[in-house]
Amino acid sequence: MTYNARSETVAEKSSFRNAWRHCQFCVIPVQAFFEPNYESGKAVRWRIEREDGKPFGLAGLWESRGGKDEETTWSFTMLTINADEHPLMHRFHKPGDEKRSVVVLDDDAWLAWLTSDREDQVRGFLQQFAPGRFRAVADPRPASRVKPASPPSLFPGEDSPSA
Secondary structure (H helix, E strand, C coil): CCCEEECCCCCCCCCCHHHHHCCCEEEEEECEEEEEECCCCCCEEEEEEECCCCCEEEEEEEEEEEECCEEEEEEEEEEEEECCCCCCHHHECCCCCCCEEECEECHHHHHHHHHCCCHHHHHHHCCCCCHHHEEEEECCCCCCCCCCCCCCCCCCCCCCCCC
């Protein structure tokens, strides 16, 4: 139910510790992820993607709730790590805030991540990604569409012409 889980405290937080303890690891396939950049003085959404444009996987945890007499609800969270010193990711988030990054899994590590069952194995995956394989570009959200105003009435004091 929470988008991000700090890898440093994931085993302790009530939101995540059950999934962590039961090794409920998942790979979250993405084309890109987005982060706020404040270099212009205000938050601008930036897109981070692979240089080659290919999709990639993020390390995550999954959880399910319900069952038996109630509908099962599935959720997942992305694991994050400190990125204060990362050559690319240190540019994102508010000035003065800790810099965080999602955990990008190498393409050939997905199966090992999914089948890890020891904390020392899992912690080995929680590393910064190679910045040279990624690019970041400003990608502001499109302006919200404003509903056009209704045309003025032809008959003052009335909402619509009467027949």
